[in-house]
Amino acid sequence: MNIIQILFWFLSVIALFSALMMITSKNPVHSVLWLILTFFAISGHYILLNAQFLAIVNIIVYAGAIMVLFLFVIMLMNLNSETEPQKNRWLKMAGAVSGGCLLLVLVAALKDSELLKQQAQVNEGYIGLIKNLGKNYSALM
Numbered sequence: 001m002n003i004i005q006i007l008f009w010f011l012s013v014i015a016l017f018s019a020l021m022m023i024t025s026k027n028p029v030h031s032v033l034w035l036i037l038t039f040f041a042i043s044g045h046y047i048l049l050n051a052q053f054l055a056i057v058n059i060i061v062y063a064g065a066i067m068v069l070f071l072f073v074i075m076l077m078n079l080n081s082e083t084e085p086q087k088n089r090w091l092k093m094a095g096a097v098s099g100g101c102l103l104l105v106l107v108a109a110l111k112d113s114e115l116l117k118q119q120a121q122v123n124e125g126y127i128g129l130i131k132n133l134g135k136n137y138s139a140l141m
Contacts, residue, residue, distance in 0.1 A: 008048055015041035028074045032067055039063040 015038050022034035039062045046055035 004048060007044070011041045011044040011048070015045070028077075029071065032070050032074060035070075036063050036067050039067070 018034045018037040018041065022031045022038060025031040025034060039058060043055040043058045043063075046052070046058060
C-alpha cells in the first residue's frame with residue numbers, strides 16, 4: 001500500500017465516522033461540528049484527486065460560511081426538551097422501514113453497474129489545478 005491509499009482510507013473512515021456521529025448526535029451544536037469535520041475529510045479527498053480548487057471552495061463556502069450560519073440559527077433557537085413534542089413509536093418505525101427500502105433500492109440499482117472497473121485519476125489529472133484554471137480563465141479574456 002502506498003501513502004495515497006493509506007490517506008484515502010484514513011479520510012474515508014473519518015468522513016464516514018463523522019457523518020454517522022452527525023446523524024446520531026443528540027446535541028445540534030455537536031452535529032454541526034461533526035458536519036464540519038465531514039467537510040474537511042471530503043476536502044482531503046478532493047486534494048487526493050488533484051482538485052485543489054474544489055477543496056479550497058469546499059472549506060471556504062461550506063465549512064466556513066454555511067456552517068457558521070447553521071451554528072447561529074441553532075444557537076438562536078429555543079431548544080427546550082420539555083416543550084418538544086414526543087415522537088410516536090410508529091413514526092420512528094415508519095422512518096426506519098422507509099430508510100431500509102431506500103437502501104434496498106440503491107443496492108439493487110448499483111449492483112449491475114460497472115463502478116468496480118472504473119478508477120479515478122490520482123496524481124495524473126491536471127484539470128482541477130488552480131494554475132490551469134487561471135490559464136483557462138485568462139485565455140477567455
